[in-house]
Amino acid sequence: MKLCVIVPLWALLTLTQQAPSDDKCACELTNSEKAFPHYKLSGVKENVSKCNSNVTPHKTMELESLLLGLDRRLPQLLEDVSLLEREDDGELYGVISLQVIENEMSEIQLLMERLNSTTLQHQRLTAATAEQLEDLRAEMQDLETYDTSQVMKTQQANQRLKRDLDQCQNGQPAPSPTHPPPGNCPHGQFVNITGPRVHTVGEFPGAYKYGAWGRDPKPEAGKESWHWLVMLTVGNKFSNYVRLYSSLSSLIVGVSIPGNVLISPSNPTTNTIQGPNIVIYGEALYYNCYNQDAVCRFNLTSKTVTTVQLPKGTRFNSKGNFCHLDECYLFTDLDLATDESGVWVIYTTNQDFGNLVLSKVEEGEPLRLGQTWHTSVYKQGVTNTFMACGVLYATRYVDKLTEEIYFSFDTTTGEQKFNLGIFIKKMSPNIQALNYSPVDQMLHAYCDAFMVSYKVLFEEMY
Template sequence: MDLLLLVLLLVSPVHTWLSLEDWGSGSVEGSVGEFGECVCNVYLPDTSFPADRMELIQTTSSQLSVKVKLQINKIINLKIQLDVLLSSLSNLTARVEILESGPDKYIKLDFELLRIELREFELLVTQLKASLNSSSPAFESLYTEIRNMSLIVDQLESYDRSNLEVIRIEFTKLQRKLEKCQDDQDDFSNAEIGSCKHGGILRIGKPVISQLNADLTSSYAYGGWGKDSKPMPGSENMYWYSASSDTTVNRIIQYSDYYKLIMRQPFKIHSLYVQYNYDRRGTGNNYVVRENTMYYQFRSPFAMAKWNMTSATIAYKVVPEASTQFSYHYSANQNLDFAADESGLWVTYATAESNGTLVLGKINEQSFEVEEVWQTSIFKKSATNAFMICGVLYVTRSVDTQTEEIFYTYDTNKNEESYISIAFEKFQDFYVYLDYNPTDQRLYMFNNGYYVYYNMKFKVV
């Protein structure tokens, strides 16, 4: 019966369909059509199939499916982020454990050095104020800044490295203000830069401690730093630094200016390691930079060497008389000591023939030859260092752990030697590098791993 109903529904027009109730009850009679076919009238109830609603359901279902997939992707991404956060939390926990293990693990930077610098700043401001016999508001402002900086140091002692960079910037600003005060009151130098119209050193100022070396380790006690003594155009503000844990000279690093030096942001690092079976390393710590060329003591063979930092080329020249048996008092291998002043390039050394006394040689920069020598009466091992100013050799020795003294001079202009006494303060007992720079009339010292410099006052003639 169901099959017959289905056939009738399919082959008959809609208007001839009987209602299902009438069909089932047999109450509806059929009739014969024009061509003899069976004709039945069927009346469908108002329950037609909701195709439009079905289509809406299908569309909604598809949309829900897309939304579910998006939510699943979000859950996956959140899981990935959660894994990253858990990893970061683990790293943070490890950092906290390191910090809790001891205050020395906060950062390698020495907070005590910051306090020492502030005390030096305060002392320098006091000296400047006394020399000018003035109570200018500028000095009071500097005192206030120093006191505020001391408070910041105390606060930042428990902070991380990024905050310490902030205080370093503030230190640099403060130091520049102090340097400006020095320049304005003209107390430390009364000679024009580049001029030799003075009677030599009158006195040396207090040590100005810039900071620990760029490697942030006091184990790098051997090295040097400073400026180019005859800078190329555009490099007037350039600084350089080189250091190691021993007297081997492995590299030299260049910084575009003082701020970059303090922030440890070099623009060029020159390696002197062995390359292509050729050893370019040096030894000793008395090197200078002149016209973007580093002059230093060659390691093998024992000779003068110059490393051109522009062309990355090297040359060396043996000094036959120079001996490796005589070094300065503080350190071994200080056999060839280079110096640069207003009149050119120099080297000091000792010879066996002179029984270890200092010999001063003038270097011809073009031929790289020692063209003229002067014999002194100073036994090199009793001296701690030496430098040149306007053709005059100044030799130093140790007085005690806090005091150094210039005790001897040799004037090559007059061929005269003399014994003098100009004492100056050391930041720490041990130092290996001391050289004068004619571009700013300062002494640069590498003092047990720290950058230190001195301003000077010359005698009026």
């Protein structure tokens, strides 16, 4: 009986002693994970930026230009030496010819020295870049150890899976259409541009403010690398020829082969080019016909011209130009454009109260207009337009250094966007012509006699 009393008393005593006090309880949390080295990531970003600034397309173009110049000078020297051997009279003629040859050899020597210097610089740059890339690779692998959530490993696994799927598909390739339907972009969504990649005055520095240049998206075999240039030679309004170049390097250094292709012997006259908004597609030049609200197509092979009339009320002869607050660009009523699906014409009409109108130009004979779309953007508030994957893009003037791609119209969905916010870094205040090349996804701009190009960046859609 006494034992039964003792046990409850002991239990009560124990519970009383363990009762919590009024003091607050605090605990210390110790993180077993290592702190992420943000300073190291910042260093990697800085090194990557330096690497990108060191390795530029301009350096490659410089080497190509020197090689092209050397390739041009050596045959000329050989021809002059042969002429001297055939016609040397031993006196006055020989002295003059030797002086000419001596000058040519001096110029070739300078080219050789620049070529050797550039080659050595490229070799040193290649070695330094390879070493820097190896260091960056090691640093990134070190940073991956902090990825405890396995995000990077999952992304890498997904990339390997995608590569394997692509290889599987390539094993049994499905036939793809020659021209993707408008609005269906094989590259993804247009998200930005980088550049400029090319910046040159060509062979006529500052001579012609208005013009256009680019590539044929549908060239003949053997002409895949050809580029073209049209300069408005009469009052910044008209031209009667297109100038061809066998490569981008030829255009940069000013070596035109095969030269000019004449549309008409005089300028301006029937069938000559009016305005700078010009394209070449399928070995044919498309442009605003002289003194007409019509599109002309000049066949570069047959030298024939066909036309298609635009809708009644189309504004032409500088009545519907591209403009900004300070200036309008003369005779830019019609803008021809190319993309993955062919040729387009952008214009405005009285019925549309000056808003942009877009029509597909159908190939074949006779030349004709296909489907037409109407937008809600006022043309004289736009500085230029271009097409990419069936989507119309419009630009506006921001300041002397910047242009903004701000508007898009999707011909498949009819969706319009007014807030794209893609900016173009300009090398000159005005862009008189803007053409998209679906061959290499480049944007070619003609800016106050400068030829500039930018790389268009697309983002894959999943």
